[in-house]
Amino acid sequence: MTTTLPTLEAHLGEETRALLRPDSLLHELSHGLDGPYHVLFPARFDANAAAFRKAFAEAGVEGRVYYAKKANKAAGFAERAAVHGLGVDVASHGELREALAHGVRGADLVVTGPAKAEHLLKVAVLQGALVAVDALDELARLTALAAELGRTARVLLRRLPPSQQHSRFGMDAAELETALHRCATTDHIDVEGFSFHLSGYDTGPRADLTAELIRLCRTARARGLRADRISIGGGFAVDYVTEEDWRRFGERHRPEHYHARKTFSGFYPYHSPVAGADALRAVLATTPPGEQAPLARLLRDADVMLLVEPGRALLDQAGCTVFRVQGVKDRGDHAILTVDGTSLSLSEQWFGSEFLPEPVLVPATGGEEVTAGPYPACVGAATCLDSDMLTWRKIPFPRPPRVGDLLVYPNTAGYQMDSNESPFHELPLPPKIVIDRTPGSSRLRWRLDRHHP
Structure with a gap:
């Protein structure tokens, strides 16, 4: 088979690596849950x-981190935000309700999104x-709502x-001017x-x-308004693969x-030289046009x-997704794997694109001698739709995939798990499993995330 296929092996966090060991929980969970x-x-x-938080402290800037809840519906992450005193960004009444239910205080919520529903605004106030x-x-x-509620x-x-x-x-500049005038003349809005x-x-x-x-x-303060904070939203990239692999790809x-x-019109930038908290550091270190000092200094002053x-x-690196291979079909230059789930x-x-970091093949049995690969294969779903593909790309697996093997898609917690989920064909939605270590031991343990859809 061809050896010219580009590879995109994902960075693997310590937690994911621990799960990929032969004696890990992966196959046990696959058997017990009977699905992805x-x-x-x-x-x-x-x-x-x-x-x-460290990036803010290093820059000497007063900052606040809000977790954008839309990135994952799991209860566990909202709970961790509450425990650590993070804020949570919500954009619907459902997200607001879930955040409150898992311990986040109302004062620690920021409600975003356009044209918010009346009930959402009421509860927010x-x-x-x-x-x-x-x-x-x-x-x-x-x-009007705030005045009605007093x-x-x-x-x-x-x-x-x-x-x-x-x-x-x-809002554009003219609309903001109107908004500031209105806010300065009411007792029911604190800007x-x-x-x-x-x-x-x-x-x-x-x-x-x-x-x-x-x-x-x-300008707003000169009109008697508070105006002491700015939200720059999200948009902090994640680095999934190496620079060299991304360039070659x-x-x-x-x-x-x-x-x-x-073919696809484009992909997420799976390699980013400046990502996560380092991207925040870069923002704070930038000297904007017309200014004589970096942004951190401007904020402090x-x-x-x-x-x-x-x-x-x-x-x-806060999660991964696991599917079991339930069919292998030879197509000459590649195999078509069918797994026990869907691309949803x-x-x-959802964006007409593809999640490019490669799944890791975890054999159902170990110790078998196999001829050196690669063994190219794409990954299809257990549905009757020809277009339902988890991975269109022919992945060069190091050994031939077989029925019963597992495919572990790494680093899927951010948006991949449930932005587009659907129980198509009456297939159940994949449950979320929380993995941590037994206190005082290297042994892994698990429990179901407490969110019930």
Whole structure:
């Protein structure tokens, strides 16, 4: 078989490596659960949160980390946020309810998303949550609601990024001027600051827009408004694969490397030289145009707190997804594997793309001598849809996949597990399994995540 297929082996965290050992729980869980499942590593979430906080401390900047709950529906991560005093970013009444149920205080919530439902706004005001106001009509509804409830709504006014004028999020300069005037003349709105939503992962534009909003904070304060914090949202990249593998993949991948010569318009940038908390460091170290000091200094001098809302970056290496091979079909230059689940549990397909980091093949039995690979194979789902493929790319496995083997897709906690889930064909949704170590031992233990859909 061909040896020219590009490879994209994923970075593996310590927790994932422990699960890949021959005596691990993987096959036992596959047998007991009788289907695909997701694995969660709460300790990795804790470490990622600590890294973001450390980046703020190193820069001498007052900062607050909000976990973007949309990145994963698991209860365990909301619980860890509550334990560590993190905020949580929610965008629906369901997410708000789940966060509160798992110990997050109302004052530690920030409610984002456009055109929020009336019930969501009502509960947010009653719970004292921070609300990112996206439009003038939303501000009017929130003001009326707060007056009716006899409360004061805590708000951030969201800025439409000048560099992304076609974004559907935020208010332009004229709308913000109107919003500030309205807020300065009511007793029911407390403008705590400003926010924005930027697409992409570049750190420079985030620093540039933050500098603009620092100036806007000064303007708002001159009108008697509080304006002492800015949320820059998420967009902190995750580094999944090595720079060299990602470069080679970009140079070499061709339609014939995919089942049915499938093509895609683009992929997530699976290698990022600046990722996670280091991306926050880069934002804080940037000197915006027209300024004489880095952003960290500008924030300190203006006495402005910086809020960040990472999702994927807090979940880096915090989970993986496991499928069992239940069929192998030879197609000459590659095999088609059929697993006991669907592509709806790897949500990159939602974007018309593919999750490129390669699954790790875990044999059903060990110690067998096999001829050296590679053994190219794509991965299909257990449905009647020809297009239902977990992996279109022909993965060069080191040994021939067989029925009963497991495929472990690494680093799937960030958005991949449940953004697009569906019980198609009445197949059950993969359960989430929390893995940690028995205290005082290297032995792994597991439990079901307590979220019930």
